[in-house]
Amino acid sequence: MSKQLQVGIAIAAGLAVVGFFFLYQQFNVGSMLTPSSSADNSSLVVQDEAAGSGSEAQVGDTVTVNYTGKFENGTVFDTSVGKQPFSFQLGAGNVIPGWDQGLVGMKVGGKRMLIVPPSLAYGSQDYGPIPANSTLIFEVELVSVKK
Numbered sequence: 738m739s740k741q742l743q744v745g746i747a748i749a750a751g752l753a754v755v756g757f758f759f760l761y762q763q764f765n766v767g768s769m770l771t772p773s774s775s776a777d778n779s780s781l782v783v784q785d786e787a788a789g790s791g792s793e794a795q796v797g798d799t800v801t802v803n804y805t806g807k808f809e810n811g812t813v814f815d816t817s818v819g820k821q822p823f824s825f826q827l828g829a830g831n832v833i834p835g836w837d838q839g840l841v842g843m844k845v846g847g848k849r850m851l852i853v854p855p856s857l858a859y860g861s862q863d864y865g866p867i868p869a870n871s872t873l874i875f876e877v878e879l880v881s882v883k884k
């Protein structure tokens with residue numbers, strides 16, 4: 738089996754597991770968001786929570802992250818925390834556009850909040866536990882960058 742196929746299968750399996758756990762976990766984000774920080778339907782909001790000091794993520798790099806994804810009401814729909822971190826090639830379209838755009842320039846060890854509007858997530862399509870036209874909030878920690 739080719740390495741690319743193995744990686745693709747691993748990513749698909751990881752996303753399926755993460756999606757399952759999103760249905761059953763809750764996280765309160767009310768203290769992190771104020772009404773002025775919620776995203777509209779077209780603008781990605783990027784907020785650095787902690788600056789990293791390691792390698793900087795650029796398009797084409799393979800990045801490894803820990804993340805938690807939530808709806809605007811704080812309900813967690815997916816997380817890698819406490820599991821294996823998630824790796825993907827940045828800018829290759831393997832993740833939602835909000836991630837491909839929002840993680841560029843992040844440094845290893847950094848933590849970032851992404852508020853992703855539907856237009857940069859799943860748009861008008863339902864995706865597993867994620868309803869159509871959902872704004873998604875991700876807390877992302879950059880674990881490593883492979884150039």
